[in-house]
Amino acid sequence: MQISFASIELPKEGAVAFLVEKDKPFAGLAAEADAAVSGALSKARDIGRFTGASGQTQDIVAPNGIKAERILLVGIGETSELAEADWVEIGGAVSAVLSASGSKSVSVVADHVDVDAVSLAEGALLRSYRFDKYRTKEPEAKKPTLEKVAVLTSTPQKNTEAFAGRQRVSDGVFMTRDLVFEPANILHPESFAEEIRGLASLGVDVEVLGEAEMTKLGMGALLGVGQGSAFESQLVIMRWNGAGKDEQPISFVGKGVTFDTGGISLKPGPGMEQMKWDMGGAGTVVGLMKALAGRKAKVNVVATVGLVENMPSSTAQRPGDVVTSMSGQTIEILNTDAEGRLVLADALWYTQDRFKPKFMIDLATLTGAIITSLGHEHAGLFSDSDDLASQISKAGTDTGDKVWRMPVHANYDKLIDCPTADMKNLGGPAAGSITAAQFLKRFANDVPWVHLDIAGTVWSEKDLPLSEKGGTGFGVRLLDRFVADNCES
Numbered sequence: 001m002q003i004s005f006a007s008i009e010l011p012k013e014g015a016v017a018f019l020v021e022k023d024k025p026f027a028g029l030a031a032e033a034d035a036a037v038s039g040a041l042s043k044a045r046d047i048g049r050f051t052g053a054s055g056q057t058q059d060i061v062a063p064n065g066i067k068a069e070r071i072l073l074v075g076i077g078e079t080s081e082l083a084e085a086d087w088v089e090i091g092g093a094v095s096a097v098l099s100a101s102g103s104k105s106v107s108v109v110a111d112h113v114d115v116d117a118v119s120l121a122e123g124a125l126l127r128s129y130r131f132d133k134y135r136t137k138e139p140e141a142k143k144p145t146l147e148k149v150a151v152l153t154s155t156p157q158k159n160t161e162a163f164a165g166r167q168r169v170s171d172g173v174f175m176t177r178d179l180v181f182e183p184a185n186i187l188h189p190e191s192f193a194e195e196i197r198g199l200a201s202l203g204v205d206v207e208v209l210g211e212a213e214m215t216k217l218g219m220g221a222l223l224g225v226g227q228g229s230a231f232e233s234q235l236v237i238m239r240w241n242g243a244g245k246d247e248q249p250i251s252f253v254g255k256g257v258t259f260d261t262g263g264i265s266l267k268p269g270p271g272m273e274q275m276k277w278d279m280g281g282a283g284t285v286v287g288l289m290k291a292l293a294g295r296k297a298k299v300n301v302v303a304t305v306g307l308v309e310n311m312p313s314s315t316a317q318r319p320g321d322v323v324t325s326m327s328g329q330t331i332e333i334l335n336t337d338a339e340g341r342l343v344l345a346d347a348l349w350y351t352q353d354r355f356k357p358k359f360m361i362d363l364a365t366l367t368g369a370i371i372t373s374l375g376h377e378h379a380g381l382f383s384d385s386d387d388l389a390s391q392i393s394k395a396g397t398d399t400g401d402k403v404w405r406m407p408v409h410a411n412y413d414k415l416i417d418c419p420t421a422d423m424k425n426l427g428g429p430a431a432g433s434i435t436a437a438q439f440l441k442r443f444a445n446d447v448p449w450v451h452l453d454i455a456g457t458v459w460s461e462k463d464l465p466l467s468e469k470g471g472t473g474f475g476v477r478l479l480d481r482f483v484a485d486n487c488e489s
Contacts, residue, residue, distance in 0.1 A: 091123025172291030228316025
């Protein structure tokens with residue numbers, strides 16, 4: 001999708017989108033266009049019961065007297081109530097309606113209200129994404145036609161400059177979506193690592209550790225998860241140095257289970273195909289690194305992703321096994337399907353031990369329990385730092401990648417104590433997402449830490465304002481904004 005900003009002038013081709021406030025008449029260029037066709041747009045609006053309410057759209061064939069091919073009315077509600085995230089969704093609505101309409105271009109007229117043109121353009125770009133790599137046949141009526149979105153404003157040059165960073169962040173979102181969509185026969189630990197190596201072209205330093213290196217480091221928790229797979233487990237370290245050479249880095253850690261059968265504790269068959277996206281945490285971290293490097297963020301970042309495949313086989317980990325993590329802490333495996341926390345345990349310990357970061361933020365599609373708690377609207381946020389939790393929550397409100405803080409407490413931590421080993425990898429039937437977070441906290445080694453459980457937000461079974469059904473790219477824009485607002489020099 002090509003995004004541009006231009007001066008306010010009624011276009012002579014393609015589609016035109018007019019932003020309409022709730023229960024208010026046309027204004028600005030929309031009013032001029034309506035007058036030029038003797039009120040035909042107002043008549044169509046009245047017949048279609050279009051009020052301008054937020055989220056409402058009306059697609060009209062352009063009447064004689066307007067050279068453009070169609071008019072799209074986009075309801076924006078009360079402008080005084082609109083925040084940045086709302087403008088992003090308004091832009092997404094333009095792309096969603098016109099994607100397969102037959103129009104190749106649309107000019108969005110932003111001339112009579114206090115429009116956040118940059119956010120609107122960002123939404124249009126984000127909603128244009130499709131993963132059609134493996135489609136060989138598709139009905140003509142469903143093929144996308146929209147190629148260009150121009151936002152018409154009084155300050156096109158200023159908006160063009162401001163949008164450059166949003167473009168790079170969207171590139172990161174698209175990379176995350178690509179990774180999450182890929183089937184597990186294509187994206188396995190080794191091929192995933194190769195995809196990450198491509199970030200070197202943006203200046204990211206990429207280092208890959210294989211099983212031999214991880215064995216020497218004592219990563220028995222991570223390696224135990226992948227020991228039943230034909231693919232070798234990987235630990236990938238990405239470094240972006242955008243600040244001073246000696247400035248302490250910030251860090252992100254991602255769970256990358258490229259397919260999760262549950263292992264010996266086998267999952268039910270129905271729905272198991274969705275477990276290709278159990279690497280969503282790692283996918284978000286990789287997309288975030290692409291975004292930060294793409295916009296040349298002024299911060300030092302180290303990101304670590306543990307890549308494994310959890311398969312049942314004669315070599316697979318068993319319930320009842322005891323493994324020793326890199327930290328030296330031992331873990332009894334009660335359920336091999338509680339595997340993501342084992343991967344993160346060694347990745348977190350390795351990150352804090354080697355890089356001494358200011359803080360660590362991990363992301364994982366960790367528990368079904370978080371979906372029970374929060375559904376698909378918010379990711380669960382767990383932290384021992386009120387400051388980090390508050391900063392990330394604000395970034396979530398601003399971007400629309402919403403999070404909700406959940407508790408961590410010593411009483412929950414007791415639920416993973418174990419008579420056989422230092423801890424068990426399952427806390428019991430209650431507070432499942434919380435006990436999983438408490439498990440991870442034991443490997444942060446007192447470094448300020450945040451855990452984001454994104455199991456309910458990384459994939460959607462329905463179309464969303466900024467994405468079609470499938471991978472959402474959740475977390476890239478959230479954490480990029482958090483870094484921009486709080487971490488850059």
